[in-house]
Amino acid sequence: MPDVSPGAEGTQDASREAPRAPARGGANRSIATRLIMVAALWSLVALLVTGFVLVTLYREASEREFDARLDVYLKAIIGEMAAGTPSSPAVPGNLGDPRFDLPASGWYWMVMQAETGEVLFSSESLLGDRLELPQPEPGEVLKSVIGGPRSAELRALQRTIIFGEAAAYRIAVAGDTDELRERESDFAGQVALTLLVLGLGLVGAIFLQVRVGLRPLATLSASLAAVRRGDAQTVDEDLPPELRPLAVELNALVRSNREVVERARTHVGNLAHALKTPLSVIVNEVRGQDAPFAGKVGEQAELMRSQVNHHLERARMAAQRRVIGVSCDVEPVLARLIRAMSRIHRDRDLDISLDMKSQVRFRGEEQDLEEMAGNLIDNACKWASSRVRVSVAPQGEGATAERVVVTIEDDGPGLGAQERAEALKRGRRLDETVPGTGLGLSIVVDLAGLYGGDLSLSKARTGGLAARLVLPAL
The missing domain is CATH 1.10.287 (Helix Hairpins)
Structure with missing residues (x-):
């Protein structure tokens, strides 16, 4: 049977690479993503607060301007009433705004006796109705929001004045707030649109800033990767x-x-x-x-x-x-070994093929790869009937291969499950008729274990023995 005899202790070597712990939460999120997310969140909060403050300030300014207009009308009414006597004030006329003459226009004024609350004069727009108003303090200019005709919301301004020694009158002017609220809504929409555009611009600027700011890290990473691959001797310090x-x-x-x-x-x-x-x-x-x-x-x-x-x-x-920066291409090594084995076993006319769909680099010494693959291919050639197939495939997540799997299959008699287990014992030879020391696969297992890889034996698709060698890759 095949000259297979790796030591089982090699597969448990202490230098084997520890498995990677799964990332917890957002630990695997990139620094750029974190910076962009934090800056974007802060910008969102700042813009929302800014929008709220701007709308609030605009609302207060609009209400002050609205109250100032009501105060002008209030003073105009007082001025026209003063044209009469204290006990018989003059009836206010046109205040310069036709809305006070339009029925239910939303703009109203009213003059009442301060003590009895009896309505003396009112605008034509009230149509004989009256406004329900809170009682102001003497000399106070009271601002309030009240309900008006047709359930409209009114903003009212009223004041108590005294003509002569005993005649006191309450004068009130009210206006519909629909126009005020509409202007506030339009302003809030404009602010929201403006801040949205500003926010998108800020996020774009933050993205560019983070990308440009972290570019030296990418340069450092590329330089370190070049050292690990063996393309450079030192890390670039021009940073x-x-x-x-x-x-x-x-x-x-x-x-x-x-x-x-x-x-x-x-x-x-x-x-x-x-x-x-x-x-x-x-x-x-x-x-x-x-x-x-x-x-x-x-x-x-x-x-x-x-x-x-x-x-x-x-x-x-x-x-x-443990040497940093040592690596080699897998394909040239295997191609060279296959040519050598074809010459060594040329009298048997073996078909030795290499199946490799993508380029992979072995993270280790080239002579170590030659020793491992050479032992496995030579062992397969000793027992193959007519064909040996060598295949290479990358193994890993995403676009980067973390492992390279080299599989050597022959179409020989193969081994049973128990025999494969026996073959993995150091110095064990299952057939003494074939030249060998029983140490070939021991070297393979030891080398693979030192690199954090392993070797396993199974039944080949062609019926013979399949040796699967897993090694670190770049």
Whole structure:
């Protein structure tokens, strides 16, 4: 059966990326959207308050102007009455407004005895009716809103005057407020339209301001993405003063990360040299000796050397995994591997195809991708009857791929469910007739785990074995 033997512990490596926590509430809303929403809400509140204040001020000004007109008519009536005697005042004539002569026109005046309330004179527009008025204080000019004929709302102005020593008269002038309310309504509509246009203009200006103001953040993001992809070595520090310290700190972090990786690689090399030499000496000393003790020592020394090589390689891969700005294109690597495997297995005339609908970048070392994909493709070629299919597909939300899935399928005998589980045990070989050490897929699982990915085996659509490799992508 296939030379499949990954270690299960690789799939549980501590360096695997933690799953992303779901966003709570509006935590995933962009800064630009938040700024625009807050500014738009504040502008809406400010414009509503402004509109209310403007309409209120206009209403008060209109009422003062209306009362001033009533006061003119009131003084005109007093002036005409003064033409008579205190006990027999003159009848007011034309006040200069024909509406006082039109029946139920909405404009009325009335003269009454202050003590008895008896109506002495009234405008022709009242048609002998009378206005129900509140009682003013002596010398007070009373303003009030009353009901008039035909249930009209009237704004009235009345005053008590004294002719001579004993003759007191109440004089009232009232006008219909329909005209006043209509003017207020027209003004409120004009204010609403004006503020609406102003509000739309403010929102547009806020949108442009936020977009222009946050553009340096987009520049910083693009520069950081270029470093992560490996297209640049440092983050561009040509930014506004508010963002330049952040770019400087990011560059310091990148440099520190690279220094840590280089130190780790140096220590790994030193440790490898320090351990391999004594083990080689032990193996050489017991080689050629027939004693059981020597054989057991040689066997265990070889096992120790294999384990040291394995774990040192894991340490090297872990260091590479944490390098910022390392990535490679997937298609050239797989195409190169397929050409190599076609030459290696040319005597079997295998059909090895690559199905890749979109370009994807692997976020990691190119040689690591070659090692993982190479082991899987080579394993598939060993057991395929005539065809091996390699497919690549991006995996992620939206337009940005968060993972790349590489699937290698063959049309060989395949493995059962129990055999696939056995194959995922370190150093396990299910068929000794095929060359191999049983460590090929162990390397794949270890590398995939260090990159936060994984490897799984299943039944292929062609009946053979399907290996599904999931890796981080850009």
